[in-house]
Amino acid sequence: MAGEYPNQYATPLFEAIINYAKGRKVSFHTPGHKHGVSIPQEFRNFVGEKIFDCDLTLLEEVDSLHDPRGVIKEAQRLAAKAYGADYAFFLLNGTSGGNHAMILTVCDPGDKIIIPRNTHRSVLAGVVLSGTTPVYVMPERDEAMNMLLNVTPEAISQAIREHPDAKAVLVTHPTYEGIGADVKEIGRRAHEAGMFFLVDEAHGPHLKFHRDLPVSAMDAGADICVQSSHKIISSLTQTSLLLARRTVDVLKLKRILSLLMTTSPSYILMASLDLARMQMATRGRELLSVAIMLAEDARQRINQIQGLSCFGKEIEKKCGANQLDVTKLCVRVAELGLTGYQVAQELNRKHKIQVEYADLDKILLIISIGNTERDVRRLLAALEAIARNAPKAPRGQRNHLRFPERLPEVVMSPRAAVFSTTRKVPLKEAVGKISAEVFSPYPPGIPLLNPGERISAEILGYLRDMLQRGGRIQGQSDPTLRTIKIVEQAAEQKESGPATLENQVKKRFPREPNKIETEKVGADDEKNAIGKL
Ligand SMILES: Cc1ncc(COP(=O)(O)O)c(C=O)c1O
The missing domain is CATH 3.90.1150.10 (Aspartate Aminotransferase, domain 1)
Known part of the structure; x- marks a missing residue:
């Protein structure tokens, strides 16, 4: 099969899907709509018939995403070649899924990872899933425009100096607003320190194909990058590409991707990735x-x-x-x-x-x-x-507030906080407690609080003022901000098992925990209390 599709005009997966559809085989397999026959007429009337012929499942003719040996393997090989990577993987859970996989591949639980404070929430989710400890780097800010720029090599170097044991440096390049980082220099410094260089390139699947755009992550030497092909080029929503170099453990990467991915990947979505790569590589x-x-x-x-x-x-x-x-x-x-x-x-x-x-x-x-x-x-x-x-406003009028300078105190890892026992408390009772959730005002998009961080009066005041001015705060469970979820019992304590009498009783009699004395009990008191049960 390798070499059968020698150039970037080929679209092996798309071609295989068309050939399969033309064969008009009788389906006794999933999906249940059987080439669209049972699809409600309203849907067919609007989108037409053919799209349902492309909605296939794992079949020899169209290959398997989890164990690609045929046309999907070839389509991914062509994508890797087009982007100058050693490997490319089709993703059907967007760059969110790719970010999870990227972090889980290079970091083990307890490892440190250097990331921008304003990182996308999927990176934070990757940190939670992997059990890594984030080391935050503040991006530069443009006060006049009330906008975040990107992180500098100097800020990354400082984090590397302070945390030489970190496993990886991850940056977003470019940002949502199109601001690139000096990825070549940051990558060089990360590698010099023996760390992996990872890039969330959600907004950069087009960079490789035009010299008037910022340098692409792969060309800058990234070990892994993830791109939302669906956001910027012409593949369908949910489709992204993960690109990697031989410097990473590719077998582990494949295992992790397989762990995270659906076992029923959409062939329509994958075909759209195959075509979008062809379009960029040939006419980008x-x-x-x-x-x-x-x-x-x-x-x-x-x-x-x-x-x-x-x-x-x-x-x-x-x-x-x-x-x-x-x-x-x-x-x-x-x-x-x-x-x-x-x-x-x-x-x-x-x-x-x-x-x-x-x-x-x-x-x-x-x-x-x-x-x-x-x-x-x-x-x-x-x-x-x-x-x-428009009514016009005096030049330089600002609707925004000054973002608090200091980052909150980190009390526990985001993972420990997310898996802890939590409780909702009214805002005024939250000062001094540990947040179990994210609070990210937009703008500027920097989380004021991440799970595991100490809630201060300054932070709550900022959040309230922001809401009053019509700003939006993302991530938290109560949109009105009347209550906040705090950590009641940390995950480590939960995981350490029923060491105390209180925990043993709660576990055995979950509905009647308040029938016994649950204040601090010594060994003798424990025996007495047990006697009372
Ligand atoms: C910087 C960044 N990374 C990752 C993502 C997640 O991408 P996707 O929607 O493809 O999962 C986004 C989405 O907006 C983003 O802006």
């Missing part, structure tokens, strides 16, 4: 040139609209902004006297334009190879109309 430069031109043109015109501003390449002079992905348009709207939420709502309801995200003072727009000149014209006309009618 040409398609991305158009997207870049559209974005640069839009940026220039947005900057001519009074009250709006959109940073460009000049941001690369700032510390923590190594390279900009110019296809992201991060538009500051605060000088219009409106919040980003208001502008986004008007764009949506009045002009039928959806943005990627909005916050207190800006909106983010993604231009991809799927956008056209017409889209950009509509966007500009809508923004001009909104700006014309």
